[in-house]
Amino acid sequence: MxxxxxxxxxxxxxxxxxxxxxxxxxxxxxxxxxxxxxxxxxxxxxxxxxxxxxxxxxxxxxxxxxxxxxxxxxxxxxxxxxxxxxxxxxxxxxxxxxxxxxxxxxxxxxxxxxDGELNTRFLGDLYQDLSEHARKTYALLQTPVFVEEFILDLTLKSAVEEFGLTPAWKHRPSGWDGEVFADGPGGEEVVRGLGCIDPACGSGHFLLGMFERLLGKWREAEPGTEAWVLVRRALESVHGADKDPFAVAIARSRATSRGRARFWLSRCAS
Known part of the structure; x- marks a missing residue:
């Protein structure tokens, strides 16, 4: 099966x-x-x-x-x-x-x-419905949208208010190829961005919810910045982990597709 x-x-x-x-x-x-x-x-x-x-x-x-x-x-x-x-x-x-x-x-x-919005939520739901192995082995269970939004209202919204969108990371990840800012001590390059993680991300519903909200915040803060720069910043702030490697692969591909969709929709709107 x-x-x-x-x-x-x-x-x-x-x-x-x-x-x-x-x-x-x-x-x-x-x-x-x-x-x-x-x-x-x-x-x-x-x-x-x-x-x-x-x-x-x-x-x-x-x-x-x-x-x-x-x-x-x-x-x-x-x-x-x-x-x-x-x-x-x-x-x-x-x-x-x-x-x-x-x-x-x-x-x-x-x-x-x-789907012009490239909404991939159904892919995670389909994986849950089809894979009895994932449900039993990894307790895969998709979070309803209203629960996801309620939790993000209580957590991500408060985190943005407290830390802003550009707190400096204490460590620059090895092999980092994302955006850096030359405003560290002595002009050292540092990575900036609100770091968010879902330690049991499954197929990525919470990750995409975080991405959408952070992208919205970046657009409000820098309406004149090129669309892909803002999309990438939002993606770089979102992290996830899970015991189910296939669910992680779904989450990663969904995030990439969503970022691409948001970029093209922004380009079309402008």
Whole structure:
């Protein structure tokens, strides 16, 4: 069951990414012309590789998504994902691919993940619902939105009021490639930003809630600063940890997607 859930989840990640332009090529399906593009590329794949089957095509789509960004690669890490422990039959792979290409009465694909806001909350919820292993082993349980907002109101809001957005970090992390400020003792470069952590982050609901609030605060404080600078500052302030490595991979990829979405929405608004 755990392996079957991993295959379904992997396909959902690909579908969400291809429907929202997070990967350039259509692999499984997609609304409008994307379905025809996916089918054409699928046919060309087998013309060039006649000995392969639909299972290989699905694996190729997972590989393409994993290469799209380093934060997404963890979703397909064999050390953390049971996806590769037992491979499905080629018949099962064909049935799974056909499921994603089903059309409705209007001729459009049944499952369309297009979302201009790149809201990925459903990915964490889906992982919880599909993976009995994660629920039993890691006590994975998604926090309702109203509880998340209530807790952040009582914690993050007070922390911003007390410490501001730019407290200096005591230590600069090894290999840090984020923003630094040359205003430390003797002109030393220091890292600044409100440090927030969820020590049991799961698939990242609280992390994204913190990111959204901090980004809003930065926009209020520096309305003239370039959008990506503010997005990156907000992302650099948000940290999480969890015993479930696959949930952490989901959280990391969700945060990256959300940051990208906020950047493009800001650009469009301006």
């Amino acid at each position: 755990q392996i079957a859930a991993a295959w379904v989840l992997a396909c959902v990640f690909v579908r969400f990414s291809e429907d929202n332009g997070l990967i350039p090529d259509a692999w499984l399906s997609g609304p409008g012309d994307r379905l025809a593009e996916a089918q054409d590329r699928h046919d060309d794949f087998f013309r060039r590789n006649p000995s392969l089957n639909d299972r290989d095509w699905l694996l190729a789509s997972f590989e393409a998504l994993g290469k799209s960004h380093r934060t997404v690669a963890g979703l397909f890490d064999p050390a953390h994902n049971p996806l590769f422990e037992v491979l499905p039959s080629y018949e099962a792979a064909t049935a799974l691919l056909a499921f994603w290409r089903r059309r409705g009465a209007d001729g459009e694909v049944v499952h369309d993940f297009t």
